[in-house]
Amino acid sequence: MTAPNRLALLTPAQTAAIDSAGDVLAWMENAGRMAARAILRHWTPRPVLVACGPGANGGDGYVVARHLERAGWPVRVAALSPPREGSPAAAMAARWRGPIALFLPEAAARAGLVVDAVFGAGLSRDIDDRVADLLAAAPALAAIDVPSGLDGATGLAKGRVRAADLTIALSWARPGHYLLPGRALCGTLEIVDIGIPPAALERLELDAWRNAPGLWTLPPLAPDTAAGGGDSHKYSRGAVGVIGAAEMTGAARLAAGAARRAGAGLVTIAAESGADLYRTGDPGLIVDASPLSAQVVDPRRLAWVCGPGLPPAQAGEALKLLLKAGRQVIADAGALAACAGRPKRLRGVRIVTPHVGEFAKVFGRSSTSPDWRGRPDEVRAAAKAIGAVVVLKGTDTVIAAPDGRIAINTDAPPVLATAGAGDVLSGITGALLARGIDDFDAACAAVWLHGHAAQLARHGRSGDGVIAEDIAPWLGTAWAEAHALARRKALG
Ligand SMILES: NC(=O)C1=CN([C@@H]2O[C@H](COP(=O)(O)OP(=O)(O)OC[C@H]3O[C@@H](n4cnc5c(N)ncnc54)[C@H](O)[C@@H]3O)[C@@H](O)[C@H]2O)[C@@H](O)CC1
Numbered sequence: 001m002t003a004p005n006r007l008a009l010l011t012p013a014q015t016a017a018i019d020s021a022g023d024v025l026a027w028m029e030n031a032g033r034m035a036a037r038a039i040l041r042h043w044t045p046r047p048v049l050v051a052c053g054p055g056a057n058g059g060d061g062y063v064v065a066r067h068l069e070r071a072g073w074p075v076r077v078a079a080l081s082p083p084r085e086g087s088p089a090a091a092m093a094a095r096w097r098g099p100i101a102l103f104l105p106e107a108a109a110r111a112g113l114v115v116d117a118v119f120g121a122g123l124s125r126d127i128d129d130r131v132a133d134l135l136a137a138a139p140a141l142a143a144i145d146v147p148s149g150l151d152g153a154t155g156l157a158k159g160r161v162r163a164a165d166l167t168i169a170l171s172w173a174r175p176g177h178y179l180l181p182g183r184a185l186c187g188t189l190e191i192v193d194i195g196i197p198p199a200a201l202e203r204l205e206l207d208a209w210r211n212a213p214g215l216w217t218l219p220p221l222a223p224d225t226a227a228g229g230g231d232s233h234k235y236s237r238g239a240v241g242v243i244g245a246a247e248m249t250g251a252a253r254l255a256a257g258a259a260r261r262a263g264a265g266l267v268t269i270a271a272e273s274g275a276d277l278y279r280t281g282d283p284g285l286i287v288d289a290s291p292l293s294a295q296v297v298d299p300r301r302l303a304w305v306c307g308p309g310l311p312p313a314q315a316g317e318a319l320k321l322l323l324k325a326g327r328q329v330i331a332d333a334g335a336l337a338a339c340a341g342r343p344k345r346l347r348g349v350r351i352v353t354p355h356v357g358e359f360a361k362v363f364g365r366s367s368t369s370p371d372w373r374g375r376p377d378e379v380r381a382a383a384k385a386i387g388a389v390v391v392l393k394g395t396d397t398v399i400a401a402p403d404g405r406i407a408i409n410t411d412a413p414p415v416l417a418t419a420g421a422g423d424v425l426s427g428i429t430g431a432l433l434a435r436g437i438d439d440f441d442a443a444c445a446a447v448w449l450h451g452h453a454a455q456l457a458r459h460g461r462s463g464d465g466v467i468a469e470d471i472a473p474w475l476g477t478a479w480a481e482a483h484a485l486a487r488r489k490a491l492g
């Protein structure tokens with residue numbers, strides 16, 4: 001993976017490292033000017049209160065105030081406390097000669113818009129009532145960097161954080177802009193260029209990206225006709241095995257159908273029992289009723305989906321056989337239940353796809369609350385512990401590699417919270433692994449294709465009534481759009 005810089009997500013510590021070696025005064029001026037422009041695009045002229053903190057976030061605020069006033073808007077500045085003497089922020093504060101206001105909720109309530117330049121993303125402690133009360137009184141809010149109190153590394157709120165209508169990120173977004181609850185607190189996110197040279201990123205050890213085409217590349221979906229036909233051809237496109245349950249057959253079917261639509265040449269359901277159930281319908285699906293121990297040694301069936309619809313005991317047995325045979329395994333659902341509290345049992349699998357409840361059970365977290373999205377470091381630690389890619393599913397899916405890289409998915413529609421959607425994801429992932437795509441890239445691409453296909457299904461025909469079966473038919477279009485987007489962005 002050669003990740004493009006535009007998709008990089010920077011933690012506050014990484015930004016601080018950039019700033020320590022850069023022209024902060026010039027960047028602060030650019031940040032304030034570009035933020036003012038974004039505000040001018042989003043709102044009609046109105047009285048503005050710029051709330052400034054003591055650090056560089058406040059410094060940006062003084063610049064915003066100057067540029068909005070120059071544009072003819074009535075502007076007042078309220079300072080929480082003065083910037084440190086000699087700092088870039090103090091230089092910007094000295095250039096503000098317009099009206100000032102007390103740092104009180106009443107001042108915010110009287111304005112038509114409040115600019116939140118109180119704190120940036122690297123807050124060390126919770127925001128206090130003085131800040132929270134003023135921001136809560138704002139009729140509308142534009143936040144610089146992040147809404148004050150939002151932790152840019154984790155997306156968690158430190159104290160009472162007022163949601164912004166517009167958040168202006170500076171040159172690069174942060175993990176916290178996309179992780180819940182941060183994503184919801186940011187409102188519309190705009191990333192503005194503040195002139196930091198891209199070379200500044202070379203000195204950082206980047207480890208987080210937004211999941212989008214360009215982070216990974218896909219081979220063509222359609223078979224290469226020059227590569228020959230027949231069985232060798234089917235296998236060269238990637239053969240996937242799906243472990244079938246004897247009773248709950250829907251999940252394996254969904255996974256298998258998605259693997260086929262995602263370009264696998266051949267998909268087999270391994271059904272030692274219940275084979276007849278799988279043989280009805282889906283004429284292109286191969287059903288193999290021979291003992292699983294014989295099937296797993298077929299060297300052509302490289303990638304296996306283990307878990308959808310399976311009782312934990314069956315999934316656990318199948319997992320053992322697959323790992324012993326050295327197969328590439330995607331462990332989901334029943335296979336995760338089989339490893340509850342015993343993550344080491346997953347060692348040897350390539351990708352695991354838990355939702356938050358399954359993550360908690362496998363990796364021993366007690367919290368399954370919906371706003372716990374598995375902070376990036378915990379997902380990283382889980383991936384490291386089992387030596388496999390962990391896909392923590394949710395509306396802000398986090399994909400972590402054992403080496404510490406993470407990608408955060410940003411545009412999955414809420415309709416994905418539907419029964420069977422996870423089975424579809426594991427099938428897509430299986431197809432990509434079988435095509436020989438690297439584990440982390442396969443997981444990231446599968447998550448994006450899955451979300452994008454669901455978006456297409458929603459806009460195409462199904463609306464908010466999207467069900468799992470609607471997703472796979474859109475994978476071909478999603479695949480083509482991934483190619484088009486990667487190409488367009490590469491051209492600039
Ligand atoms: N490379 C970039 O992205 C650039 C970022 N800039 C700005 O720089 C900001 C970061 O600047 P700073 O590191 O100065 O951070 P802040 O502006 O968030 O300020 C931190 C200051 O607030 C104090 N503080 C922290 N938590 C507090 C709390 N709960 N209650 C009261 N005081 C508290 C700290 O002691 C420190 O003095 C970014 O948010 C951005 O707006 C630009 O000015 C320049 C370039």
Ligand SMILES: [K+]
Nearest residue numbers: 116119144146
């Ligand atoms: K802010």
